[in-house]
Amino acid sequence: MNQSVAVHDLSLPRGAFRLGPLSFTVPAGGRLAVVGPSGSGKTTLLRCLAGLERIAAGTIRIGDRLVADAHTHVPPDRRGLGLVFQDGALWPQMTALQHLRFAAPGLSRDAAQQLLHRAGLAAHANDKPATMSGGEAQRLGLCRALAPAPGVLLLDEPLRSVDVHQRDGLVLLLRTLADERNLTTILVTHDRDEALALATDLVVLRDGQLVEQGPARQLLRQPATAFTAAFLLGAACLPTTAASGDRLATPFGEFARPAGVDGDLRLVLLPGDVQLTGSGTTPTGRILTVLPGERGLRVRLALGDQIVETTADDPPPIGAEVALALCGTPRFLPWQQGSAS
Amino acid sequence: MSRLARIASPSRLPLLAALAFLAAFVLLPLGGLAAATVFGPDGFTLEAWRALAEDQNALTQLSASLQLGLAATTVSLLLGGLHAWVTIGRDLPGGAWLGPLGIAPLVVPPIFVAMGFADLASVSGFWPCALLLGVAHAPFVAVLAARGLRSVDGRAYEAAWLLRGRPRAERWLLRAIAPELLAGCLLAFLFTLADHGVPEFLTVKGKTWHTYAEGLFSRWSRRAVGTTFAELQSPITAALPFVAGLGCLLWAALRLRAAAPDRGVVRPLPLRPLGAWRWPALLAPAVYLAAGIGLPVFVLVRWVLGSAQRLEPMSLHYAQQSFHKAMDQGLPDLLHSLWLALGVAVFVVLLALPLARASARRWPVLDLLCALPAAIPAILLGIALVRSFHDEALLRRLGGDFYAGWGFALCGYAARFLPFAALTLSAQVRRQSIAAEEAGALVRRSPVTRALRLHLPPLLPATWTAGVLVFVLALRELDLAVVLPAANATAVRRLANAVHFQHEDWSGVIALLLLSLAVLLPLLPSLLAGRRLASLS
Structure with missing residues (x-):
């Protein structure tokens, strides 16, 4: 039976790194993706949920049951979770069928075969992981996690070791199996597309801290932080400095500071927010790539240490320095929550 | 579940039993020797330790052991290391089965090697003894070096070869297996130092010097003939710091080997041509195997046929007897x-x-x-x-x-x-x-x-x-x-x-x-x- 997951003020120090405090809730049947760059604490968070790490403070509840706090630690095998590991983490000595029957002692041979069949592994039932491709191994990892009918499915970058051609198939399988069971799913990934393909809600992490959380559509449409805009939308975030009066200096000139927002603001440039101009002196960008797009050619340029994207019908050659101009109203956002007051 | 119950849970019983064994048969006996130093008649005083350090007999034996260890390890490195180097990943004729045979001499007890050599030649001096022990312990170097060579990623070797040429790539390879070579040498060194049987066997052949292990045993075996407690204790207690140092060295070498990165799925080394040395290089495995297993077996077979019973001719009939x-x-x-x-x-x-x-x-x-x-x-x-x-x-x-x-x-x-x-x-x-x-x-x-x-x-x-x-x-x-x-x-x-x-x-x-x-x-x-x-x- 699917279950909710509630995390409250979870905290785990690891030397100089500290995860949390984090709080979020996933309702029964919900789909949450925890996203963030490498080293942001995503996998550690997942391991805490699974019971593979003891938390220092806060609480984790699965359904109505408290499974972890500073004094309580329900062992991993008693939490009713399934976990799909990054690289499969399969048992080399067992066949696919043995994996499932070991993971779920009550599972009949027919039911195990059926599950393998659903995952497209019927022909590999008696094969060991060494003979499987990355995609097949990951499908088996998914079947193993689902075999005991867990209440919550945890996914640790499940597409990472799968080649591009097999990704769509695996995404479809994950969605189908999770939908059929109406499973509560928590995915961690640094890949935006993977997160958006599998989840409806997002939690954005950076350096162990929660940057932003909410429905995926809302975060995509209206990110509250420059970090989220950069991570989810591929926005360039240019630093600003205070200019005379209540104005902000940017590479594109000075602009009025948005009302009621102080602190470290960034000029957020989404794809298409700049255009190439034939003349002008500042700022300039160097063309990195030119690729075909839906409306003309997609041009990616280096602007300082940021990458901006725009479209053009007839861009200069790769490597050329071109002048850039803003289109529309500039958008200023704090780098992350708490960096603006 | 209480802490005590967790510690004593059935899943931990094998570990608890193993730890109990370690305590009873390693720590307790050695701790007993250490305690004898502290609570002995002289107590744990600087004078007592100075007296031990000035025991000329013990120092001479210790020095003889260390020299023997170094000399024998050099022989082991030359024989075992060379065997692995020319048989693994080389175009040596018969290399495919000569390589795995590197482990074969390990089954021969060092005393058999000594008996074999002693049957054919005079082995009464320091260098013959070093040669014997070097031969007997060469398999440690051969096996670990072969293991190192098998685990090196051939692509990494090829990268070194492309960038710096064959001789530099070979030097790179030697450095890559250095942890295994070091571990093998250390094992050979420790086994030589610890060996009491072979130097003692050679004593009856006219050897005039003694190793530390021999000294330990001879003092111990004189317990019953009026040796004083202090005399009896001295070599044993003085051995303890020496033992602890060796333990640390062994641990370091084996950890070094264990800590070598998990190379996962690696491509084997490419076949490295020996060139003009292809046939002459056969001498290395031939000498290694002949000395380590061929010669002892040859001598044992001669004994079975009656070679030592000089009044009888060697024959199959005698072998039956x-x-x-x-x-x-x-x-x-x-x-x-x-x-x-x-x-x-x-x-x-x-x-x-x-x-x-x-x-x-x-x-x-x-x-x-x-x-x-x-x-x-x-x-x-x-x-x-x-x-x-x-x-x-x-x-x-x-x-x-x-x-x-x-x-x-x-x-x-x-x-x-x-x-x-x-x-x-x-x-x-x-x-x-x-x-x-x-x-x-x-x-x-x-x-x-x-x-x-x-x-x-x-x-x-x-x-x-x-x-x-x-x-x-x-x-x-x-x-x-x-x-x-x-x-x-x-x-x-x-x-x-x-x-x-x-x-x-x-x-x-x-x-x-x-x-x-x-x-x-x-x-x-x-x-x-x-x-x-x-x-x-």
């Missing part, structure tokens, strides 16, 4: 050796598995504790065990007949050879995927089921290798057999004595049967399951 004599006089000793070695191998593997898992996953310091007995001269470990279980009144009372029985010999041998199995297995556990074990932790199965179904199967090949290694080492052990009462009747011990009494004929038969047993077990997987012999190394 030798065989009958051996069955009459040596078979019980051979069977005693066989059962003891098998028992030790099984017991050690059972102890080593929980220790290896605990050291690899939780307490690396266990590696150091486990390695300690390997660094001690076997004769000293034997003396320490006897002191603890015989001389100490309380333990003698508690132990009853245990001291004189087969079980005590089994435990003594197990303490001696536990390091080899525990370190081999802990290195293997470190190579296993932690994530796969964590995946097992999520499954609702008992700890015992998880251990048997998930943790043990990937370790089985290494467990077999460790068991075989311990079996072979136990079968050829002489030094402990001299000290532990129930081990006095092993075949190797009887053989070392028998040759002094012109019993070479039937001793040769027993020795050849012993070698056959030592070879048979490692060959079993190849015979039954088609497993490659090379996998043992």
Whole structure:
């Protein structure tokens, strides 16, 4: 039976790194993706949920049951979770069928075969992981996690070791199996597309801290932080400095500071927010790539240490320095929550 | 669940039993020796230690041991290292089977090598002794160097070759296997230092100097003839810091090998041409195998045929007589050796598995504790065990007949050879995927089921290798057999004595049967399951 997951003020120090405090809730049947760059604490968070790490403070509840706090630690095998590991983490000595029957002692041979069949592994039932491709191994990892009918499915970058051609198939399988069971799913990934393909809600992490959380559509449409805009939308975030009066200096000139927002603001440039101009002196960008797009050619340029994207019908050659101009109203956002007051 | 209940849970019993064994048969005996220093008549004073440091006899023996160790290790490095270097990944004629044969001389007890050489030439000086021990311990270097060469990624070698040319790539390769070479050399060095049997055997051939291990035993064996307590204690207690240093070195070398990155799926080294040296290079494996196994076997066969009984001509008829004599006089000793070695191998593997898992996953310091007995001269470990279980009144009372029985010999041998199995297995556990074990932790199965179904199967090949290694080492052990009462009747011990009494004929038969047993077990997987012999190394 699917279950909710509630995390409250979870905290785990690891030397100089500290995860949390984090709080979020996933309702029964919900789909949450925890996203963030490498080293942001995503996998550690997942391991805490699974019971593979003891938390220092806060609480984790699965359904109505408290499974972890500073004094309580329900062992991993008693939490009713399934976990799909990054690289499969399969048992080399067992066949696919043995994996499932070991993971779920009550599972009949027919039911195990059926599950393998659903995952497209019927022909590999008696094969060991060494003979499987990355995609097949990951499908088996998914079947193993689902075999005991867990209440919550945890996914640790499940597409990472799968080649591009097999990704769509695996995404479809994950969605189908999770939908059929109406499973509560928590995915961690640094890949935006993977997160958006599998989840409806997002939690954005950076350096162990929660940057932003909410429905995926809302975060995509209206990110509250420059970090989220950069991570989810591929926005360039240019630093600003205070200019005379209540104005902000940017590479594109000075602009009025948005009302009621102080602190470290960034000029957020989404794809298409700049255009190439034939003349002008500042700022300039160097063309990195030119690729075909839906409306003309997609041009990616280096602007300082940021990458901006725009479209053009007839861009200069790769490597050329071109002048850039803003289109529309500039958008200023704090780098992350708490960096603006 | 209370803390005590968690500690004593059934899943931890094997580890607790192994730790108890380690405490009783390694830490307690050595701690007893250390305590004798502190609470002895002179107390733990600087003067007492200065007196020990100025004991010229002990210093001379220590110096002789160190020189012998260095010289023999050099010989081992040259023979074993060269064997691996020219047979693994080379176009040497017959290299495919000469390489795996590098492990073969390991089955020959050093005393057999000494008897073989002594039968053909005078081996009374320092250098012949160093040569003998170097030959006897060269397999450690050969096996570990071969293992290193097999685990180097061929693509990395090719990258070095493309960038810097063949000679530089070869130097890169040598550096890449340096940890394995170092570990092999250290094992050869430790075994040479610890060897009491071969230098003692050569004494009867006219040797005029003594090693430290010999000194330990001669002082110990004079207990009953009025030697003072201080005289008796001095070499033993003075050995302890020496032993601790060696233990640390051994641990460092083996950890270095274990810590070598898990190379995962690697491409083997490309076949490196020997060029004009292709045929001359055959000399290296030929000398290595001839000295390590060919010559001893040749001499043993001659003995069986009657070479030592100079009044009789050598013949097959005499060999038949030798065989009958051996069955009459040596078979019980051979069977005693066989059962003891098998028992030790099984017991050690059972102890080593929980220790290896605990050291690899939780307490690396266990590696150091486990390695300690390997660094001690076997004769000293034997003396320490006897002191603890015989001389100490309380333990003698508690132990009853245990001291004189087969079980005590089994435990003594197990303490001696536990390091080899525990370190081999802990290195293997470190190579296993932690994530796969964590995946097992999520499954609702008992700890015992998880251990048997998930943790043990990937370790089985290494467990077999460790068991075989311990079996072979136990079968050829002489030094402990001299000290532990129930081990006095092993075949190797009887053989070392028998040759002094012109019993070479039937001793040769027993020795050849012993070698056959030592070879048979490692060959079993190849015979039954088609497993490659090379996998043992």
